[in-house]
Amino acid sequence: MNQDQLKQAVGQAAVDLLLPDLEDSSIIGIGTGSTANCFIDALAKHKGFFDGAVASSEATAARLKEHGIPVYELNNVFELAFYIDGADETNRHLELIKGGGAALTREKIVAAVAKTFICIADDSKLVDTLGSFPLPVEVIPMARSHVAREIVKLGGDPVYRDGCVTDNGNVILDVHNMQIHDPRKLEDQLNSIVGVVCNGLFAHRPADILLLGTSSGVETLK
Numbered sequence: 270m271n272q273d274q275l276k277q278a279v280g281q282a283a284v285d286l287l288l289p290d291l292e293d294s295s296i297i298g299i300g301t302g303s304t305a306n307c308f309i310d311a312l313a314k315h316k317g318f319f320d321g322a323v324a325s326s327e328a329t330a331a332r333l334k335e336h337g338i339p340v341y342e343l344n345n346v347f348e349l350a351f352y353i354d355g356a357d358e359t360n361r362h363l364e365l366i367k368g369g370g371a372a373l374t375r376e377k378i379v380a381a382v383a384k385t386f387i388c389i390a391d392d393s394k395l396v397d398t399l400g401s402f403p404l405p406v407e408v409i410p411m412a413r414s415h416v417a418r419e420i421v422k423l424g425g426d427p428v429y430r431d432g433c434v435t436d437n438g439n440v441i442l443d444v445h446n447m448q449i450h451d452p453r454k455l456e457d458q459l460n461s462i463v464g465v466v467c468n469g470l471f472a473h474r475p476a477d478i479l480l481l482g483t484s485s486g487v488e489t490l491k
């Protein structure tokens with residue numbers, strides 16, 4: 270199977286996992302990216318079995334609406350049983366790097382609300398140590414240079430993602446060359462830099478379940 274087929278397989282596996290728990294009133298949190306898109310396309314076949322979704326980005330909201338799935342504002346939703354999203358990297362503790370698609374802040378917010386976070390990924394995303402994928406950090410535009418200097422002090426190599434404006438009107442610094450041995454500590458250190466809105470480490474709130482697409486089938490890690 271190629272990478273696209275693995276993404277489709279994990280998208281379908283997530284739908285299969287959710288379906289027995291869905292009720293007419295269920296609202297599902299949904300992430301951003303090509304793997305999340307596979308999930309949305311598979312979920313759309315069952316749109317009569319749940320109420321709607323909360324989207325982690327404008328792109329995801331548009332795709333859901335194209336399928337005729339109602340999209341709710343998070344503030345108007347009392348609870349989310351599930352959040353389903355991809356990742357740029359995951360370790361075996363289900364700590365993640367996310368934000369390759371620049372949606373990290375809204376993704377982290379929706380994941381924080383959800384009872385169960387199901388991460389879907391092909392096996393190229395599984396690593397022993399996070400950090401080969403440059404860690405995205407969302408930054409208030411006027412703080413970009415200050416934040417970059419502070420990240421250098423932490424040992425990272427920040428690169429401005431040229432031309433990228435997040436759904437929140439901010440910019441992204443991608444931090445290269447960090448072997449992240451203590452993801453929770455780095456998540457805190459980055460969040461304490463003035464001007465940082467959010468960083469792409471999902472360590473304090475890791476995934477609860479990882480559906481990993483491999484050539485021999487979809488593996489479930491918890």
Ligand code: 5RP
Pocket residue numbers: 300301302303304305354355356357366367368369370371372373376
């Ligand atoms: C978007 C994300 C995505 O989940 C991550 O980039 C993975 O994307 P893809 O499924 O396209 O590989 O964090 O901000």
